[in-house]
Amino acid sequence: MIRNWWHDLAAPYRDRMIDYPSPAPDVVVEDLDEDVCLYRADIDEVLVLNQSAGDVWRLADGQRTLTAIADQLARVYGADEAAVHADVRTVVADLAARGYLVGAASVGS
Amino acid sequence: MMVTLQVLGAAVTVPADLHRRLSRLPTTDRPADAEVRADNPAHALAELTRLAVAHSPLLCVHAGVVSGPDGLIAIPGESGLGKTTLVAALLRAGFGYVSDEALALDRDSGAVTPFPRPLSLRGDVWPLLGIAPAPPPDEERLVPPAALERAAATDGRVRHVVLARRVPGPPRLAPAARGEAVQALLRRAFNHYRAPEASFRAVVAVVREADVWTATYADAPELAELLGQRLRHSAAATAAR
Numbered sequence: 239m240i241r242n243w244w245h246d247l248a249a250p251y252r253d254r255m256i257d258y259p260s261p262a263p264d265v266v267v268e269d270l271d272e273d274v275c276l277y278r279a280d281i282d283e284v285l286v287l288n289q290s291a292g293d294v295w296r297l298a299d300g301q302r303t304l305t306a307i308a309d310q311l312a313r314v315y316g317a318d319e320a321a322v323h324a325d326v327r328t329v330v331a332d333l334a335a336r337g338y339l340v341g342a343a344s345v346g347s
Numbered sequence: 348m349m350v351t352l353q354v355l356g357a358a359v360t361v362p363a364d365l366h367r368r369l370s371r372l373p374t375t376d377r378p379a380d381a382e383v384r385a386d387n388p389a390h391a392l393a394e395l396t397r398l399a400v401a402h403s404p405l406l407c408v409h410a411g412v413v414s415g416p417d418g419l420i421a422i423p424g425e426s427g428l429g430k431t432t433l434v435a436a437l438l439r440a441g442f443g444y445v446s447d448e449a450l451a452l453d454r455d456s457g458a459v460t461p462f463p464r465p466l467s468l469r470g471d472v473w474p475l476l477g478i479a480p481a482p483p484p485d486e487e488r489l490v491p492p493a494a495l496e497r498a499a500a501t502d503g504r505v506r507h508v509v510l511a512r513r514v515p516g517p518p519r520l521a522p523a524a525r526g527e528a529v530q531a532l533l534r535r536a537f538n539h540y541r542a543p544e545a546s547f548r549a550v551v552a553v554v555r556e557a558d559v560w561t562a563t564y565a566d567a568p569e570l571a572e573l574l575g576q577r578l579r580h581s582a583a584a585t586a587a588r
């Protein structure tokens with residue numbers, strides 16, 4: 239009950255926080271097979287994204303909304319839309335929290 | 348770089364080719380002076396290595412490097428993980444010596460500069476490697492690579508990255524994701540901070556051309572034998588295509 243209440247209340251803010259994601263300015267990107275390697279020199283960290291997370295990264299260009307990214311991937315994968323939306327939201331939130339993606343998340347919070 | 352080397356201890360004999368080996372340290376990009384005072388050749392070598400890496404314009408990664416049937420094999424790892432013993436075992440198994448300490452990479456071309464310093468090996472591993480007469484088990488001595496090598500090193504690019512760790516049991520070798528190698532190599536870089544972005548791109552470029560393996564082993568000669576078999580097979584398969 240409490241969880242549902244929080245979920246409903248937070249939903250619009252959560253969606254707004256991770257909308258229009260784009261790469262943080264100082265992230266260095268290299269493709270490696272299907273994976274994507276990201277490097278942040280400021281914290282000296284390498285992050286390797288697997289193929290599906292890499293697909294999210296490639297579409298996070300600051301022009302697409304979170305919903306548009308998820309819709310496109312759901313079509314490409316032929317997968318359940320709700321599941322893809324949840325996964326995309328998780329990936330974007332994680333990358334934003336780690337400082338690899340910015341957008342409304344950083345600007346608006 | 349001008350280095351004054353003073354080895355204070357007299358108990359351990361300096362290998363005859365130490366000077367020649369040290370003269371092949373990676374080149375420096377600026378003049379610097381240093382004075383090394385150490386109580387034995389192993390400590391002197393460690394200090395000289397630290398100086399060479401600190402002043403090298405090359406990207407230096409903490410790794411053992413040998414040459415094999417189809418190129419170079421890099422084995423990243425920190426000190427104390429048995430890297431030198433594994434490299435020594437690989438030399439006994441027919442691989443060529445490039446370094447037991449540093450993968451020295453040109454950031455632009457990916458070319459590898461050999462850093463074939465003497466190998467510092469404890470007396471207890473000498474019998475395992477078939478070299479004699481062994482010093483006391485807990486005493487480290489410098490061993491000239493020529494005493495271990497059965498084949499000369501060949502030039503080449505990094506063709507394999509082996510992520511090795513010691514665990515009980517028989518040796519195992521399995522393909523691994525290239526991303527793991529990028530993380531392992533960059534994490535063990537000595538001097539990537541001098542050009543972080545170029546270093547990252549150089550490491551990715553190297554890994555892109557390489558096969559990546561995870562290896563677990565308890566006995567270095569056994570893993571060396573397994574690697575020899577597997578990489579010869581891999582090279583033969585590549586040549587046949």
